[in-house]
Every structure is written in structure tokens, then in C-alpha cells.
Amino acid sequence: xxxxxxxxxxxxxxxxxxxxxxxxxxxxxxxxxxxxxxxxxxxxxxxxxxxxxxxxxxxxxxxxxxxxxxxxxxxxxxxxxxxxxxxxxxxxxxxxxxxxxxxxxxxxxxxxxxxxxxxxxxxxxxxxxxxxxxxxxxxxxxxxxxxxxxxxxxxxxxxxxxxx
Numbered sequence: 001x002x003x004x005x006x007x008x009x010x011x012x013x014x015x016x017x018x019x020x021x022x023x024x025x026x027x028x029x030x031x032x033x034x035x036x037x038x039x040x041x042x043x044x045x046x047x048x049x050x051x052x053x054x055x056x057x058x059x060x061x062x063x064x065x066x067x068x069x070x071x072x073x074x075x076x077x078x079x080x081x082x083x084x085x086x087x088x089x090x091x092x093x094x095x096x097x098x099x100x101x102x103x104x105x106x107x108x109x110x111x112x113x114x115x116x117x118x119x120x121x122x123x124x125x126x127x128x129x130x131x132x133x134x135x136x137x138x139x140x141x142x143x144x145x146x147x148x149x150x151x152x153x154x155x156x157x158x159x160x161x162x163x164x
Contacts, residue, residue, distance in 0.1 A: 032118035032145070033100065036088035039145045040114070041123055041137065042100060046150035049101040050117055053079075053093050059162075064090075066162045067113060070099070075109060077101060078162070082112040085159070091115050108154055121145075 030041045031050070049072075056068035056079060065084035070077050079099060083091040091097050096116035102108050123145065126137040137145045153159055 030121050030123055032121040033098075033114040034116045034118055035086060035114050036083045036091070038086075038088070039118065039143055040148050041121060041145050042148045042150070045105070046103050046148075047100045048103045050098050051101065053097055053099055053113065061164055062162045063164055067093075070111065072101065072111075077109045077111045079111045079113055080159075082114055102150060102154070106150070106154055110154070
């Protein structure tokens with residue numbers, strides 16, 4: 001009888017630990033990236049992969065923020081310099097720069113070139129602030145972060161029209 005009780009107790013402890021782990025993981029669901037001098041947050045479900053900048057094939061007569069096409073494991077992706085696209089400076093194609101591949105759930109083969117990846121961030125308790133009509137988040141160290149809305153980005157006419 002006591003063995004059965006111990007098994008139940010073990011199962012209950014295991015279930016409790018799994019639920020705690022699930023809530024901890026759910027809290028940290030944003031990735032911090034740097035684009036030029038700005039910090040951005042991207043929801044993890046919105047990206048499928050982070051990788052080093054692959055070899056690019058340039059495409060003539062495209063806007064300055066369009067870097068070219070990259071072959072990633074047999075799939076072609078349009079690579080966008082997110083620094084130029086957001087009105088900043090071009091991102092160097094070396095060092096810590098990374099490409100965020102847009103999640104497959106959008107059925108959109110695009111990659112966003114960012115200056116560097118800063119790691120997972122838990123922005124749940126960060127303070128929202130208004131700046132120039134946009135809502136930003138301020139972390140516990142006073143740094144400001146912009147939130148990237150990938151579905152809204154993919155709906156922008158400017159983003160979809162790469163030709164000049």
C-alpha cells in the first residue's frame with residue numbers, strides 16, 4: 001500500500017514541476033535583438049529560426065533595404081536589412097549580425113537582418129512608455145525596447161513592394 005502512495009506522490013510532484021516549468025517558459029517568449037542602436041523584441045512564435053547571414057544573391061532594381069535572396073536548406077528567402085527598412089543605418093554583413101527567419105505559420109519566406117541577438121527577454125513586468133506616438137517598453141535597467149509586430153509588418157504595402 002505504501003508503494004502505491006509513493007508512486008502517486010511522485011506523479012503529483014512530477015506534474016507540479018512540469019506545470020511550473022511550463023509557466024516559466026511561457027513567461028519568456030520574446031527574443032531581444034539589436035537593430036542599429038535600437039533594441040527590439042520579437043515574439044518567439046513569429047520566427048522559425050535565427051541564423052548567421054547566408055550567402056546572398058543580389059536582385060537588381062530593388063529598394064536599398066532589400067539585401068537579396070538566400071538559399072536556406074533548399075528554400076529561397078528574401079533577406080531584408082531591417083536597419084535600413086526602419087529608417088536607420090545599414091547593418092554590416094559580418095560579425096554578430098543575424099537573420100531572423102519569419103515563422104512558417106505566415107507562409108512567407110522572408111528573413112530580417114539584425115545587428116545582433118541579445119537573447120530571451122521577459123518583458124511581462126516592463127513599464128510601457130509613450131514616445132513620439134509609439135508605445136515602447138522600458139526594462140528594469142532603463143533601456144527602451146520596441147515591439148516588432150511581424151503580422152503587421154508582413155501586411156505593409158511598402159514591405160511587399162521591393163521593386164524601385
